[in-house]
Amino acid sequence: MAKRTLDAFFKPSTTAPKRAKTDLIESNTATAISTPETDNIPVEDTKPPSQHPSYPIPIAQLPSHIEVGLGHATPAKPPREINNQPHLDLLHFQPYIPRPTANELFKFLRRELPFYRVQYTARRGDIETQINTPRWTTVFGVDETSTFIQEQDNDPNSLVLLETKTRTPTPKTKYQCTPRPIPACLDLLRRQVEAANVNANADETPGYNFCLVNYYFSGDDSIAFHSDDERFLGPDPNIASLSLGGERDFLMKPKPSVPAGNANRTTGGCVPIAAHAISGPGGTSATRASCTVSGGTLKAVSSPGSRPAAAVPLQQIKMSLGSGDMVVMRGTTQSNWLHSIPKRKGKAVEATKGRINITFRRAVVPSGTNNYYHYNVGSGGMYRWDEVARKMVVQEKKA
Numbered sequence: 525m526a527k528r529t530l531d532a533f534f535k536p537s538t539t540a541p542k543r544a545k546t547d548l549i550e551s552n553t554a555t556a557i558s559t560p561e562t563d564n565i566p567v568e569d570t571k572p573p574s575q576h577p578s579y580p581i582p583i584a585q586l587p588s589h590i591e592v593g594l595g596h597a598t599p600a601k602p603p604r605e606i607n608n609q610p611h612l613d614l615l616h617f618q619p620y621i622p623r624p625t626a627n628e629l630f631k632f633l634r635r636e637l638p639f640y641r642v643q644y645t646a647r648r649g650d651i652e653t654q655i656n657t658p659r660w661t662t663v664f665g666v667d668e669t670s671t672f673i674q675e676q677d678n679d680p681n682s683l684v685l686l687e688t689k690t691r692t693p694t695p696k697t698k699y700q701c702t703p704r705p706i707p708a709c710l711d712l713l714r715r716q717v718e719a720a721n722v723n724a725n726a727d728e729t730p731g732y733n734f735c736l737v738n739y740y741f742s743g744d745d746s747i748a749f750h751s752d753d754e755r756f757l758g759p760d761p762n763i764a765s766l767s768l769g770g771e772r773d774f775l776m777k778p779k780p781s782v783p784a785g786n787a788n789r790t791t792g793g794c795v796p797i798a799a800h801a802i803s804g805p806g807g808t809s810a811t812r813a814s815c816t817v818s819g820g821t822l823k824a825v826s827s828p829g830s831r832p833a834a835a836v837p838l839q840q841i842k843m844s845l846g847s848g849d850m851v852v853m854r855g856t857t858q859s860n861w862l863h864s865i866p867k868r869k870g871k872a873v874e875a876t877k878g879r880i881n882i883t884f885r886r887a888v889v890p891s892g893t894n895n896y897y898h899y900n901v902g903s904g905g906m907y908r909w910d911e912v913a914r915k916m917v918v919q920e921k922k923a
Contacts, residue, residue, distance in 0.1 A: 571585040572585070572681070573585060574680070574681065574705075574707035574708045574709070575681045576681065576683060576704060576705055578702045578703065578704040578705070579638075579704060579707075580638050580906050580919075581638055581906075581908075583636055583637065583638075583707040583708075583709060584632075584636045584709065585708050585709055586629075586632065586708070586709045586712065587628075587632065589628070590625060590628050590629055590632060591712065593621070593622065593624075593625030593628075594621065594625065594629075594712060594713065594716060595712075595716075597621070597622050597625065598620055598621055598622075598716055598720070599617050599620045599720050600617075600619050600620060600621060600622045600848065601617060601618060601619060601620075602617075603615035603616055603617045603720075603721070603852070604616045604617075604618070606841075609778075609838055609839065610838065610860070611855070611856040611857065611859065611860035611861070612776075612841075612857055612860075612861060613853070613854040613855035613856070613857050614851055614852065614853055614854070614857065615721055615850075615851070615852040615854070616843065616849075616850075616851055617720070617849060617850040617851075617852075618846075618849050619846065619847070619848030619849045619850070620717075620720070620766065620848055620849065620850035621766075621768075621847075621848035621850075622848060623846070623847055623848050625848070626768050626847040626848030627768075627769070627847050627848075629768055630768035630769040630847060630878075630879075630880050632709070633709070633710075633737065633768070633880055633882075634739060634769075634878065634880060634909045635908075635909050635911065636709070637662055637737060638662055638906045638907070638908065639660035639661065639662050639737075639739055639906070639907040639908070639909075639916060640660065640661055640662060640900065640901050640902055640904060640905070640906060640907065641656070641657060641660055641661075641904065641905075641907060641916075642657045642661060642899060642900060642901070642902035642904060643655065643656050643657070643902065643904060644657075644898070644899065644902065657899075658744075658745050658746050658747070659738050659739060659740050659741075659745040659746070659747065660738070660739040660741070660907060660916055661736070661737065661738050661739070661899075661900040661901075662736075662737045662900060662901065663704075663734065663735065663736045663737070663896045663897060663900035663901060664704045664705065664706040664707060664710060664734070664735045665703070665704070665705075665706050665732075665733050665734035665735055665887070665893075665896070666685065666703035666705075666733060666734075666887075666893050667733065667734075667756070667887035667888060667889055667890055667892045667893045668688060668731070668733055668886065668887070668888050669687070669688055669689075669888075669889060669890055670685055670686065670687060670688055670694045670698070670703065670890075670893075671685070671686055671687075671688045672684070672685055672686075672705040673685075673686050673691070680708065683705045685703060698890060699890060699893055699894060699897075700894045700897075700898065701893070701894060701897030701898060701901065702897075703893055703897070706735050710735045710737075710882070711735075713735075713766070713882065713884075714732050714735055714884055717732070717764045717766065717850070717884055718730055718731075718732055718884075721762070721764065721852045721854070730762035730764070730884075730886055731886050732764070732884040732885060732886050733885075733886050733887060734884070734885050734886065734887055734892070734896060735882065735883075735884055736882070736883045736885070736896065736900060737880060737881070737882050738880070738881040738882075738883075739878065739879070739880050739916070740770075740772065740865070740878065740879040740880075740881070741878055741915070741916065742877070742878065744867055745867075746864070746865055746866055746867045747864055747865045748864055749775070749777065749862040749863065749864040750862060750863070750864065751779065751858045751859070751861065751862050751863070752853075752858050752885065753858040753859050754892070754895065755889075755891075756887050756888060756889045756891045756892030756895065757858075757885060757886065757887060757888065757892065758886070758888045760854070760855050760856055760858075760859070761858055761885060761886065762852065762853070762854050762885075762886070763852070763853045763858070763883055763884070763885045764850060764851075764852045764853075764883065764884045764885075765850065765851045765852070765853070765881060765882070765883045766848075766849075766850045766881070766882040766883070766884075767845040767846065767847065767848070767849045767850065767879065767880075767881055768847055768848065768879065768880040768881075768882070769847055769877060769878050769879040769880050770847070770877025770878055770879040771844055771845065771846045771847070771877070771879075772844075772845055772865055772868055772879050773842055773843070773844055773845075773865070773866060773868065774842070774843045774844075774845050774851060774863065774864075774865060775840065775841065775842055775863065775864050775865075775866060776840065776841040776842075776861050776862065776863045777840040777841070777861065777862050778838040778840075778860060778861055778862075779859075779860055779861060779862055865881070905918040905919065906918070906919050907919065
């Protein structure tokens with residue numbers, strides 16, 4: 525079957541007039557017009573929503589046309605491997621989900637998921653700073669020491685949280701925030717993304733148990749350079765990052781060198797670049813050097829008696845991620861590289877488009893669960909997307 529025919533099949537049927545290309549993903553501007561033809565996905569399913577006491581609202585299951593598109597057309601293209609720089613191991617799917625299906629999934633998740641605008645206090649020394657998260661966030665999942673088990677047969681909504689090893693109820697005092705199971709609409713994605721990439725060092729799937737969702741309203745929303753190298757992710761975490769909606773830039777740059785006395789959060793020491801040998805005459809390996817990344821340059825420290833090694837410049841990476849694209853960061857990437865989504869200015873259309881980013885990851889200890897809910901749900905109000913106002917609107921708490 526030709527790709528164009530396949531893509532067309534996954535799109536919902538509509539009799540609305542054709543729209544301009546720039547209108548395929550709705551603008552978030554206040555003057556945008558909301559019409560039934562452009563905003564409403566056909567009501568074609570009667571599947572009950574995902575429900576759990578930890579959910580603030582029932583979460584709808586995927587409409588059939590999106591579920592079929594995900595099940596039969598992903599990955600849309602094979603990934604491109606990017607591993608031409610030290611400690612960089614990426615898979616780049618361009619796209620992973622066909623654009624029409626990705627755009628419909630974007631609208632569905634933005635409308636159906638609960639979101640939060642988290643505020644928290646950051647302390648550096650004696651100085652406290654109030655941080656307002658520059659995007660909307662939500663999260664689902666629990667670390668591998670606990671697991672959600674279906675209590676009643678044929679009832680996916682009867683999930684209870686048990687200790688993984690003993691299968692006994694998880695103590696209420698174990699977590700500071702109540703963990704939430706991954707709803708069906710996101711769990712399908714989780715399973716498919718797992719199957720699409722294999723751990724860099726072993727023939728096994730990544731075992732994702734967390735799903736983080738970020739919503740960027742416009743080009744003014746961003747995330748600063750950071751790395752997902754927290755100890756609660758374990759060594760060499762595999763993290764899949766899926767983009768839906770408006771196109772945004774994804775930047776990566778090498779970490780600066782870490783002083784010997786300042787332990788790296790994952791590796792516990794100076795960032796090692798030990799996998800690169802220095803070749804001797806005739807191309808044979810003469811000696812293996814230890815290296816660090818410093819100011820964008822790989823500096824090899826030769827062993828006694830070996831020839832001095834030349835510095836190898838490291839290049840910053842910039843990718844334009846469109847709707848349906850996915851980047852998988854594997855191996856020692858998180859220990860040695862930073863990534864960010866900068867603000868987007870100057871492009872009138874793209875700068876006003878919303879974007880959803882979904883990351884799948886695996887937390888190994890309870891501190892990961894506490895961290896993710898603290899910084900992605902928090903204690904503030906819940907927001908829902910308002911199709912008429914064309915913005916996130918805080919929901920009043922039920923009495």
